[in-house]
Amino acid sequence: MSETLNQEKLLVSSSPHFLKDESIPKIMHTVILALIPAVAASVYFFGLRALLLILVCVGVSLLTEYAFQKIRNKPVTIYDGSAIITGMLLGLTLPPDFTLFGAILGSFFAICVGKQLYGGLGFNIFNPALLGRAFLMATYPVFMTTWAEPRTIAKAVDAVTAATPLALAKFEGKFAPLTDLFIGNVAGSIGETSVIAILIGGLYLRYKGYINWKLPLGYLGAMAVFGGIFWLINPVKYPNPLFHIFAGGAMLAAWFMVTDMVTSPVTPLGQWIFALAGGVLAVVIRLWGGLPEGVMYSILFMNAFVPLINKHTRPRVFGEGAKEGEIAPLGGS
């Protein structure tokens, strides 16, 4: 027996020899699962057309990633789930009647320019889905701002265009009821209207440990507090704090885009800065910018600062600041 033991080839590798049961596909698939409630809500409020939009975005995202990696002779990684998330998020942020060709273009742009040209997963600076959406805002400005009422309240079959709660608030001074916002019974991007559906997914992700709570809380908190200051000054003109975080893309962005691992800071202090500054910026655009909604640009803008934030918010190295010979008094234990 001892002879055989020695003849066996042993595996030799560098420590640690014991790894956590965790992987990129596992994380991505959990995020996909967490987006299902939002997808379901989008179908409930905007019909099968919403599902079609999402499926087109996901399909084109996967195809683009596949084609790009094939052409560049790189390993194909479409099974890791990250392209699916980009497609889902882009689809969820489109208006219900958005042109399918536009959706195809946007998805292609998101994956090709937003992700693969940077070097693929992990190397992109901007959130690919948001970059795709920004591209569509520039190429289809009218389509991207033409909204339909959710089918739950639309009276006519061929419902005419409607205004989103944010547009109503900004241009007409009318505030939609919070309960409608919470449930999602308002006009808007198909996956952004239902706060409750997004929250279910977001809290599930938090429960799974894939979301750093600083990011959604910091972002939404900054929006509520900063928006709330102006509401206190003039409640007739400015929306209340809850309206800020319930309306538009705030909820979806806070839980699924601000928290994008690749494009958010890695340091605890940096995460606070990123989330708080993003939230304030979103409210600034909403209240004083030309657009009713500022969530998308606030995040893209902050994405650009991530390398800088990481560099200047390095955690304190253990023992830094502790001086030699300067012995602290004994601890109580």
Next chain:
Amino acid sequence: MGVGTFDRGIHPEYHKELTSGKRIESAALPKTVIIPLQQHAGAPCVPLVKKGDTVVEGQKIGDVKAFVSAPVHASISGKVKDVELSHHPVGVRTLSVIIEGDGAVKQWPVNERVSLDSLTPDAIRGNIREAGIVGMGGAAFPSSVKLQPPKGVTIDIVILNGCECEPYLTADHRLMVEEPEKVVWGLTAIMKAVGASKGIIGIEENKPDAIEAVQKAASNSSNVSVAVLAAKYPQGAEKMLIQAAVKRKVPVGKLPLDAGVLVNNVGTAVAFYEALNWGKPLIERVLTVSGNAVSQPKNLRVRIGASFEDILNQCGGLVREGTGVIPPSVEVLNGGPMMGIAQGTLNVPVVKGTSGITALKTVSLKREGYGPCIKCAACVEVCPMGLMPYRLGDYGRAQRTVEFKDWAGLSCIECGCCSYVCPAKRPLVHWIRVAKFKARTETVKVAK
């Protein structure tokens, strides 16, 4: 008061239940031992015996004049078969004395107990050096050197490391449960040698029986106490332990003595007891043989120089699956799974720093290669040293030592938390280790 702890760290699966309730058994007397002449940090020993010599158990067989060194002793009686290069569990080949045993066993005066008052600090240091005692937690730094702090340095606290935060290992745990008096006595001897006024034994809260036993043994000593610490990896790392137990921080790039603290392993304290009371040099140690590829995990008292193969065979050998062949993915480690060193052969000896032999078969996770870093920040969130491992890993991989040093890479303690949590399975510690080595050799070149 809550339990002491440090910032960040991880909670791996410990699997200590495999051996934590098993009494320490004595391994069978090995027929042959391989005793490396370097089992410690510092200068290697020069052999004092030659081929054909007869040696008795406990006889010194290697020594050197250098300050940072420790002699080695024959762990069994018998004949020197050869003095030659042989495998060492740290992955190199070193000059070793190979002894063929004659079966004789020496009786140590185990009832002997001297009074500490009769020993001067110099006598303690001298005896410890002669006994060849080194740090038994794994680093194997010569104990006599640690007992002699440089002039002007005051050490007021001695901490015994009873954390044993490595998964699977329970040797220190069992020592504290079964021989707590030796642990406490050894601690007071160390305190006397360095003139410290306070002694603390740091034990993780997941070892309640050890805490109870040591507290009981220490109840007569007013200046010795137990610090109950959180069960978290790497609680047993020197700097983390000091922070958790006495709330002091060792400055960057400095040693514990710069914070007025000396840290020793509980196993080392037991060796102190046996050396000072019985005159027994460090010729055997307690270690844990465990892992999911070991048939009968055990805590064993093993002679230094016994081969891994011999020890594994006494634990039922490696687990065989189906066809009766060891699965090709078995990894045998000197130490635990987080920081242990993988062995290429089982013909390596147990050395003074071998705290355990871990054999693992479920290592397939890391064999699939690694993916891109998605900046998930998991490594930053767990690094006990407050570093940014994902970045250091990239600098290491690219051999960019300037940036590596700028980002405090030399502070890395190689605990492995970052690699453990990485969802992309990036071998971060490995890259960092390579970069540390390269950065150090560069510094040496500049200095020359």
